[in-house]
Amino acid sequence: TTLTPELVEEGLAREFVSRVQNLRKAADFDVTQRIAIRFASDADVTAAVEKHAETIAAETLALSCVADPGVDGGETLDLNGHPCRFVIEKALGSGR
Numbered sequence: 001t002t003l004t005p006e007l008v009e010e011g012l013a014r015e016f017v018s019r020v021q022n023l024r025k026a027a028d029f030d031v032t033q034r035i036a037i038r039f040a041s042d043a044d045v046t047a048a049v050e051k052h053a054e055t056i057a058a059e060t061l062a063l064s065c066v067a068d069p070g071v072d073g074g075e076t077l078d079l080n081g082h083p084c085r086f087v088i089e090k091a092l093g094s095g096r
């Protein structure tokens with residue numbers, strides 16, 4: 001299989017979802033807890049997240065997913081060779 005730019009982008013989006021799900025689990029969030037995601041990464045990851053924003057939001061229960069180059073705290077993880085710093089928090093007003 002030839003990796004087209006679209007397939008690479010889709011793979012980055014899937015890895016992003018996987019990392020967020022693992023962070024949700026590590027934070028012991030309820031499975032129905034809505035979250036807010038802030039992340040900092042390179043242009044490739046940011047483009048993939050923006051293109052697949054609806055899918056990422058649906059699969060992670062994210063009310064927001066914002067690229068924030070100055071994000072502090074959180075955890076830096078590898079997405080197929082791309083470092084990405086994640087901060088996930090309970091979404092305001094989610095009531096859980």
